[in-house]
Amino acid sequence: MKLILPLSLPMHILMQRAVENVGTKEMVKSLIGGTRRFSISSLLKPCSPISLHFRPSMQLTSRSSWLALRNFSHGRVNLVISPQGKPKFETHEIELPKRDKWMTKKTLKMQRKKEKQKRKAANKRDPRRLGVKGKKKKQRFANAEERIKYKLERAKIKEALLIERLKRYEVNKVQGPVVKPHELTGEERFYMKKMAQKRSNYVPIGRRGVFGGVILNMHLHWKKHETVKVICKPCKPGQVQDCASEIARLSDGIPIQIIGDDTIVFYRGKDYVQPEVMSPIDTLSKKRALEKSKYE
Numbered sequence: 001m002k003l004i005l006p007l008s009l010p011m012h013i014l015m016q017r018a019v020e021n022v023g024t025k026e027m028v029k030s031l032i033g034g035t036r037r038f039s040i041s042s043l044l045k046p047c048s049p050i051s052l053h054f055r056p057s058m059q060l061t062s063r064s065s066w067l068a069l070r071n072f073s074h075g076r077v078n079l080v081i082s083p084q085g086k087p088k089f090e091t092h093e094i095e096l097p098k099r100d101k102w103m104t105k106k107t108l109k110m111q112r113k114k115e116k117q118k119r120k121a122a123n124k125r126d127p128r129r130l131g132v133k134g135k136k137k138k139q140r141f142a143n144a145e146e147r148i149k150y151k152l153e154r155a156k157i158k159e160a161l162l163i164e165r166l167k168r169y170e171v172n173k174v175q176g177p178v179v180k181p182h183e184l185t186g187e188e189r190f191y192m193k194k195m196a197q198k199r200s201n202y203v204p205i206g207r208r209g210v211f212g213g214v215i216l217n218m219h220l221h222w223k224k225h226e227t228v229k230v231i232c233k234p235c236k237p238g239q240v241q242d243c244a245s246e247i248a249r250l251s252d253g254i255p256i257q258i259i260g261d262d263t264i265v266f267y268r269g270k271d272y273v274q275p276e277v278m279s280p281i282d283t284l285s286k287k288r289a290l291e292k293s294k295y296e
Helices: 011-022 025-032 035-041 063-069 098-125 144-169 186-198 212-222 239-251 286-295
Strands: 002-006 049-053 071-074 077-081 087-091 202-205 227-232 254-259 263-267
Touching: 144 286, 186 227, 186 254, 186 263, 202 212, 212 227, 212 239, 227 239, 239 254, 239 263
Parallel strands: 202 227
Antiparallel strands: 002 049, 049 071, 071 077, 077 087, 227 263, 254 263
């Protein structure tokens, strides 16, 4: 037989309900008498019920032998009454095997090792660390002129190293037939400008500059729109024209208008067909473009 008593009820109501289910008041007192302290110490959850399991045998002669077979359990702590009639607490703690503990420590060590390697690799690529290899010696100068000359020499060496490092990111231009863009009349150009002003679709150019992802985004915009704005935020005043010519070469689009110092409006063309490879071969990837921007 199983008796479930919710702990949210007061003790006198629990006793009354237990008497109705079990039968005699003395039996209920013997069953629930030891649960007061147990409920205060370990059963602090008001909604969790106390479960009392009664498992009488086939022939029970004495009260002590009957009590020996019943068992009170909640979670990992079991209250068991011995044949002598004394209550006992049995704890069952589930521990992870040693192998799992070792694995967790091992994974933590591996994670820290990988993070350290990433930091070292990032420091190696940092342009601020470029310079003459060797131990740094504290230089002493007789006057300020010698100190300035020494710093200028080191700056020239660093500049040469930066130029040499930038050469690694140069991509050869693909040679092929030059596609002449369609010539637009004045009315068509005016119409495209007005349509571009009404629409809000744009492609941003950030610190990476013009790379394969920018041209890919332009082709994706041109799938549904005839025009797209290219916003070049970190562009210098004279850099917009170079950016427009480079994008026109890579995307075969027509630059219609340059707004301010950072916005270029591109038209896809009259007979536009979306290419199979939308990112040109002669452009840098996103990762390589970010690395290049550190040395510029």
